[in-house]
Amino acid sequence: MPTLYGVYRSRAARNIWLALEMGIEMEVVPVIQGYRLPDPHASGAPLNTQSPDFLAMSPAGAVPILRDGDLVISESVAINLYLARKYGGPLAPADLEEEAQVLQWAFYGMTAVEPAALALMQAVMASPADVAGADAAAAKLARPLAVLQAHLSAHPYMVGDRFTVADVNTAEVVRYARARPGLIDAYPAVDAWLKACQARPAFQAMWAKREAEPA
Ligand SMILES: N[C@@H](CCC(=O)N[C@@H](CS)C(=O)NCC(=O)O)C(=O)O
Incomplete structure (x- = not known):
């Protein structure tokens, strides 16, 4: 095991x-x-x-x-x-083409989404009253979120029109942007996809244990 x-x-x-x-x-x-x-x-x-x-x-x-x-x-x-x-x-890539797409979104999540989303979450948590700081961090997320919005407007999930490891990898960085209330609402396909990912029983089970862990 x-x-x-x-x-x-x-x-x-x-x-x-x-x-x-x-x-x-x-x-x-x-x-x-x-x-x-x-x-x-x-x-x-x-x-x-x-x-x-x-x-x-x-x-x-x-x-x-x-x-x-x-x-x-x-x-x-x-x-x-x-x-x-x-x-x-x-949840695994079904073939070489899907594997390439899973890798593409893994790298995009790590290089384009995560740094900006993490910076935004940290800015909001460090100084909740610093609206200008959060605005600047949010501005850096605009392009990656627009890319995801375009993709998820045409596809229900990241790869293969079904929930896969690519959704787990991506959703876990996009959720940082929830630190800024309302930000993801401007990207309705991303919002709907993230809600669908997080409504899954496995996410809910993980999240319940995470919330139970001391902060
Ligand atoms: N890119 C790495 C990041 C790993 C990472 O930074 N982990 C944090 C917790 S989320 C950590 O262990 N930090 C300990 C430290 O910086 O001292 C990954 O995705 O696994």
């Missing part, structure tokens, strides 16, 4: 969501971000991203990490692509 190291309040969430969608049995070992602890090196500190045992597995000191037999991999999107390929089924 694969083992995932990470907490629900981290990018491990997208791996847990996918595993639930695909019915993959996966052990989840909690590893909290070191920066969330008062002293990650204290003797009683929980296993965290700065613990020597964890750093031996993750030189970058970041969760998630997946261990599957002798294989140890980092990067939540790479982990999802591995799980999809290994376990197969309708």
Whole structure:
């Protein structure tokens, strides 16, 4: 059985969501971000991203990490692509063409959507009253959201007209933009798609556990 190291309040969430969608049995070992602890090196500190045992597995000191037999991999999107390929089924790419599209959206999500969406979420959380700062961050998201709006106006899902690993990967970064109320409303196809993704029982199960985890 694969083992995932990470907490629900981290990018491990997208791996847990996918595993639930695909019915993959996966052990989840909690590893909290070191920066969330008062002293990650204290003797009683929980296993965290700065613990020597964890750093031996993750030189970058970041969760998630997946261990599957002798294989140890980092990067939540790479982990999802591995799980999809290994376990197969309708959430995995059906052929080479779909695999290319899944990769295309994975790279677009990581390079175009995530940096802008994360910057927006962090700006809103750091200074909720700083409207100008949030406006500037939101402006950088306008183009990626317009790209997704155009795609999702013509297709119900990211790839293959069905829910796949590409939706899990993309939805988990688009949701950061919800930090700015009303922003995604201006992109109705994105809004409807995100709501459909997040209404799925597997997402709901993951989210309930995430909410139950201390912030
Ligand atoms: N691109 C990586 C990002 C990994 C990452 O930054 N993880 C954060 C939690 S979401 C982390 O572990 N941070 C610990 C730290 O920066 O000390 C992925 O998607 O897995």
